[in-house]
Amino acid sequence: MLTLYHCDNARSFRPLWTLEEMGLPYTLKMLPFPPRQLAPDYLTVNPLGTVPTLLDGSMRMTESAAICQYIVTRYGPTPLAVEPSEPDFGPYLNWLHFGEATLTFPQTIVLRYTRLEPLERRLPQAVADYTKWTLGRFAGLEKLMAGAEYVAADRFTVADISVGYALMVLKVIGLFDQAPASLQAYYGRLRERPGFRRAKAAQKHAASEKGVGPTLPPEKLSRAT
Numbered sequence: 051m052l053t054l055y056h057c058d059n060a061r062s063f064r065p066l067w068t069l070e071e072m073g074l075p076y077t078l079k080m081l082p083f084p085p086r087q088l089a090p091d092y093l094t095v096n097p098l099g100t101v102p103t104l105l106d107g108s109m110r111m112t113e114s115a116a117i118c119q120y121i122v123t124r125y126g127p128t129p130l131a132v133e134p135s136e137p138d139f140g141p142y143l144n145w146l147h148f149g150e151a152t153l154t155f156p157q158t159i160v161l162r163y164t165r166l167e168p169l170e171r172r173l174p175q176a177v178a179d180y181t182k183w184t185l186g187r188f189a190g191l192e193k194l195m196a197g198a199e200y201v202a203a204d205r206f207t208v209a210d211i212s213v214g215y216a217l218m219v220l221k222v223i224g225l226f227d228q229a230p231a232s233l234q235a236y237y238g239r240l241r242e243r244p245g246f247r248r249a250k251a252a253q254k255h256a257a258s259e260k261g262v263g264p265t266l267p268p269e270k271l272s273r274a275t
């Protein structure tokens with residue numbers, strides 16, 4: 051049985067969305083954010099204290115894009131994966147990892163220094179620089195999505211889950227309205243998927259069962275869905 055450690059709307063949403071798209075059985079362990087401080091026992095599962103962690107028997111992974119790749123490859127065949135024999139295998143892997151390494155990381159700097167740090171530790175210069183960086187990094191994607199439904203192989207894959215989550219974070223940090231129209235429309239399509247909706251419902255259910263609050267204050271979170 052697969053076990054996923056998750057915080058509300060955190061990067062562990064990528065594997066959660068993948069599990070729901072595939073209809074695989076799993077156990078969801080919902081944690082308060084940040085687990086490092088609010089769920090110290092979790093450090094025995096992942097000493098970094100970050101989510102996601104995926105357990106598959108004795109196998110353990112902690113990188114969201116890699117976990118999505120693992121799930122579709124290990125538990126496929128599924129159209130959510132692009133096979134090495136397909137022409138878009140390379141672009142698929144590129145967008146899958148681009149979604150985390152290039153599109154999500156700079157946004158976490160903006161989030162941290164606008165919302166997560168106490169007022170005296172906020173860094174307006176870092177926010178300004180990484181806002182510019184973030185919007186610049188979405189530019190390459192804009193050109194592609196102006197003429198395509200999905201990032202690779204003309205179908206929905208985990209590369210869209212990875213990039214789609216980065217667009218979800220753009221909503222959380224309040225930059226979504228500055229994203230190009232093609233990307234706003236792309237995210238609009240992704241969030242209508244039944245798998246996306248089931249993942250949102252699963253985290254909501256797990257949070258209320260566990261009495262775990264949202265990662266961000268409710269009025270901010272409502273803009274993130």
Ligand SMILES: N[C@@H](CCC(=O)N[C@@H](CS)C(=O)NCC(=O)O)C(=O)O
Nearest residue numbers: 060061084086100101102112113114
């Ligand atoms: N590159 C990792 C990043 C994991 C990560 O930093 N997760 C954040 C949540 S989105 C976290 O757990 N932060 C809590 C902390 O750093 O203590 C991935 O894609 O899974």
